[in-house]
Amino acid sequence: MTVLDTPAWRPRADAAPLLPDPEPYRLLGTPAAADLDPALLSRLYGQLVRGRRYNRQATALTRQGRLAVYPSSTGQEACEIAAALALRPHDWLFPSYRDTLAVIARGVDPVEALTLLRGDWHTGYDPREHRVAPLSTPLATQLPHAVGLAHAARLSGDPVAALALVGDGGTSEGDFHEALNFAAVWRAPVVFLVQNNGFAISVPLDKQTAAPTLAHKAVGYGMPGRLVDGNDVAAVHQVLTEALERAREGGGPTLVEAVTYRIDAHTNADDATRYREESEVAAWRAHDPVELLERELTGRGLLDDAGRQRAMDEAEAMAADLRERMHEDPPLDPMELFAHVYAEPTPQLREQAAQLRAELAAERQS
């Protein structure tokens, strides 16, 4: 008998059921799509069209100086919309900085969602109201928060799940590893959605990882990995819905890799022609998330020109409202800088607040 035959060591789980399917899961354009609920598809379509328009409007606002910066999710709308719509009201969303679209699809006011990127404060919405955590800029640092919140919900006996969004670059961060490990050990009701859009700013995925797919990383933590076509909104929605349901029922976490593409540059300040070929972008444009769903809906007689126009009109109305409200200067109160540092300001902060108040008074007089 070797030491490996003793009870001191044994594998904790069979790895095979955790492995992702080798091909990204798809629904649209497949026979299985026939079973999809037309009402759900219509909702997803309306949100996708709105989302695309929102990205275009927000990018335009950067050129008009109304946003400091905007990381567009054009091309990734299916992931953003599916993430928001797969959640139940009491679930929580943990977005990263490219996920304002998911945030507004969850119900947050678009102007409040853009507060961070406009720069009049950091988080413009009350996270508790729509159960949306602040947009997280330091990559993957929001993932352990999602795990902790899900763990707390489980300890409280609440049927609440958390959905955490991260990009392919974020999977290299230590917090990604620690979050997945904690989630699996605690069987926390959390789902991790990796939007693999091909690039971390300019660095392609093959310089980021040697894993067969990012979904395979799940196996090392003892959770299932799912691979899905990130431009197929119905497929992403279904995979996330199932994973969230499993999480709420005590089945533990899931890692979902959605294969998609960032059609725009990293932000308006980035030049994507320095690191990728236009032919690659064109190939992905041919696999467009809005068109994929449109084709499905049209083929099944669920969408005609009038329906398409209606969706575009609604999106246009949202954009017009956003444009109008973003052209108003946000109210700024410099004294608010001291308002939320602690529950009670320290004596030193009181002194500094008095200093700023005096400076403001002097400014007004001059």
Added chain:
Amino acid sequence: MTTATTAADRTAAPARGPATMAQALNRALRDSLAADPAVHVMGEDVGTLGGVFRITDGLTAEFGEDRCTDTPLAEAGILGAAVGMAMYGLRPVVEMQFDAFAYPAFEQLVSHVARMRNRTRGALPLPITVRIPYGGGIGGVEHHSDSSEAYYLHTPGLHVVTPATVEDAYGLLRAAIASDDPVIFLEPKRLYWSKADWSPQEPSDVAPIGRAVVRRPGRTATLITYGPSLPVCLEAAEAAQEEGWDLGVVDLRSLVPFDEETVAAAVRGTGRAVVVHESSSFGGAGAEIAARVTERCFHHLEAPVLRVAGFDIPYPPPMLERHHLPGVDRILDAVGRLQWEEG
């Protein structure tokens, strides 16, 4: 449960009489867990083992694994998870096993814990207590003796608290856990086994965070200190009597908020001050304190405010640490340099 009783008895503080700082801290955790179901203790080895310093001894047996939890060995994950738990309404008390093991959690601390209230306009305060055994003097090998307070006190949004007595260990920890702000709770590990006659205070009587205390009144100079250096300063004040110096000693207890009033009042009474701490001098707490004392008390000062601190070197190996740590002689040397008039 027999095991529970046995485990709890090992570290449990007596109702009154002599107790160690470790026992007082353990009692504060127990009382906090009992008083508020939102309180959760978590960290490495805090469960069955009771922590490497036994501060959490018996808590898992008494309150269950969900209230006192052995986590995976990953400090950023521990603190990051605590953020999410606090967002859901819990009150996590995190143990970092040693000062130098807390650094992986630094990003969570700086980027999220310290600023969540601020970035959400007050919507998401994070009532998290991060307990960190800190400082040297226990013969620890590399990475077990850092005084890391300067990193934390330079981060707006954190409170930084450190007890130096058995009674404060209990009172300040209860106050830290009850605070709606994140508190870095630095436990001077060389004082874990210090003893005092003690009985736990009522929650209404515990020391509030942000108040310094005069441990020894003095007329000729003031030693300003905190945490592990308090006993050294008291010893120095005792020895200084032979030189004819009547030294006062102020125990800050809280570095953030910093109690300028108490410190300035003490220094105005003597006109001379020395700040004493273990951590490196350059850019340390003493620099800030000396600057503030100078600003507040300049016209009362007879001499520049001096600092007695550890050298600006990586923490030395245990066989050399006595040369690094401020001792009575180094403190008295500094007092001697406070421009005393001849004859």
